[in-house]
């Protein structure tokens with residue numbers, strides 16, 4: 456099976472993507488945030504009918520700490536708005552993030 460490294464695919468100029476984060480693809484997260492545009496999303500598991508959670512777009516075996524790190528990376532890259540400190544996050548997709556999906 457051919458495995459394409461996401462960072463190489465995107466030609467990350469710095470190549471400093473966190474080792475732990477690079478295995479989580481951006482696209483499902485951005486797709487998820489786009490689907491829930493107009494609502495804030497969080498990173499932890501939420502109750503049915505609660506806030507949308509990007510957790511749904513990330514494999515279950517990824518620990519919450521890494522999900523936050525991944526979101527922090529997306530914020531740093533300007534693809535997502537919100538807070539990466541580990542609080543609720545209130546994530547939203549940015550225009551730049553949406554352009555990545557086209």
Ligand SMILES: [Zn+2]
Nearest residue numbers: 538540541542
């Ligand atoms: Zn915060």
